Amino acid sequence: MRHAINQRTIALLVQEIIRAIIFKSGSCNVIVPNTNNASFNNDEALWISSELGDKLLVMMELHIVNDPPGSGAAGPGGITFVLTEANFRYELIKDYLAVSMGTFWSVFGIQNQDRLGAQNLFSTMPMASGAYLTHFNEKGLRLDGHFELNGWGFNYVMSLGSGFNAYDIRGYNSFDLNSNNAFNTRVSVFPGFQKDLNIGFSYSNGLLFKQDLTASADSQEFFDNNFEAYGLDALWQINDLKVRSYLISSTQKLANSNETIDLNALGWMSEVSYRISTKGKLGIDAIIPKFRYDFLDKAEFDSQLSDKYQTTGLGLNFQIQNNFILNVDYNWINEEKIKLNNDRFILRASVNF
Numbered sequence: 001m002r003h004a005i006n007q008r009t010i011a012l013l014v015q016e017i018i019r020a021i022i023f024k025s026g027s028c029n030v031i032v033p034n035t036n037n038a039s040f041n042n043d044e045a046l047w048i049s050s051e052l053g054d055k056l057l058v059m060m061e062l063h064i065v066n067d068p069p070g071s072g073a074a075g076p077g078g079i080t081f082v083l084t085e086a087n088f089r090y091e092l093i094k095d096y097l098a099v100s101m102g103t104f105w106s107v108f109g110i111q112n113q114d115r116l117g118a119q120n121l122f123s124t125m126p127m128a129s130g131a132y133l134t135h136f137n138e139k140g141l142r143l144d145g146h147f148e149l150n151g152w153g154f155n156y157v158m159s160l161g162s163g164f165n166a167y168d169i170r171g172y173n174s175f176d177l178n179s180n181n182a183f184n185t186r187v188s189v190f191p192g193f194q195k196d197l198n199i200g201f202s203y204s205n206g207l208l209f210k211q212d213l214t215a216s217a218d219s220q221e222f223f224d225n226n227f228e229a230y231g232l233d234a235l236w237q238i239n240d241l242k243v244r245s246y247l248i249s250s251t252q253k254l255a256n257s258n259e260t261i262d263l264n265a266l267g268w269m270s271e272v273s274y275r276i277s278t279k280g281k282l283g284i285d286a287i288i289p290k291f292r293y294d295f296l297d298k299a300e301f302d303s304q305l306s307d308k309y310q311t312t313g314l315g316l317n318f319q320i321q322n323n324f325i326l327n328v329d330y331n332w333i334n335e336e337k338i339k340l341n342n343d344r345f346i347l348r349a350s351v352n353f
Contacts, residue, residue: 126269131248133229156187181206182205200231231249245271273317313331328347
């Protein structure tokens with residue numbers, strides 16, 4: 001059996017993210033501290049892709065994170081290793097159908113792209129992503145494929161799997177408290193503009209947890225908790241202008257023998273950036289102004305904790321080289337009910353190599 005590592009693939013997939021960051025406690029990003037105090041934080045992410053034949057590929061993604069001021073699993077001063085992908089991918093029908101088995105990011109929507117700092121236009125994770133109810137990563141089976149013809153295209157990905165029972169990185173977590181499988185899928189189209197316009201549709205359904213008969217009758221654990229989510233996303237690039245947006249609508253369906261409760265969530269995020277080439281003047285290849293609007297309306301089991309969140313972000317990205325970017329952004333964060341003084345000024349440096 002041939003075992004060869006594609007050097008170009010590794011060069012593209014290995015990245016290091018170094019951050020000086022101030023962030024709001026309560027988000028779900030694995031690469032930010034769970035404190036709203038000024039701090040320095042870093043995350044190194046390593047991707048390794050190895051070809052084990054013409055059709056078989058092995059993929060692993062590992063994060064090394066630390067949090068000097070934090071109080072979560074990696075702090076204070078601790079280091080945590082996070083394995084977010086580890087799977088085999090076998091191509092059954094070239095381009096049209098491949099199957100993966102192992103651990104992988106949830107295939108629902110495009111919001112998980114922002115959890116990898118060098119892919120995130122801003123430094124914060126959009127609050128809108130909180131409308132997706134459950135785990136970031138899955139263990140199970142994934143199918144994917146694509147078709148392209150004359151600038152038109154179609155791709156799909158679907159998975160059947162179970163999330164991890166905890167994903168605790170410096171106080172941020174997602175959860176899946178049982179071994180029942182959840183179904184996730186995303187299909188997208190490229191309507192005649194090649195890769196410059198992509199529109200995606202997502203669906204998710206599963207069981208977060210079953211009723212615990214020993215729990216208090218007025219607690220959320222005393223219900224079966226099924227969830228369902230729908231997503232719509234779009235990416236449109238016109239020359240140097242790029243627009244990216246997604247919408248997530250979800251429902252937790254709580255039920256026991258006495259009553260049913262629906263907890264709804266709605267999240268919407270849109271961001272715009274424009275690349276201005278400076279042709280290397282002052283040692284900068286390009287300056288990228290950016291804007292983001294982010295909204296989340298989320299119902300909680302304790303209605304007093306239900307709230308609406310709105311974030312407006314402005315900033316500049318300075319592209320020193322293709323693989324080295326300095327980011328500056330300011331985020332105005334507002335809550336409708338539970339007011340917090342938590343606007344954020346953030347500096348970040350990201351390096352890909």
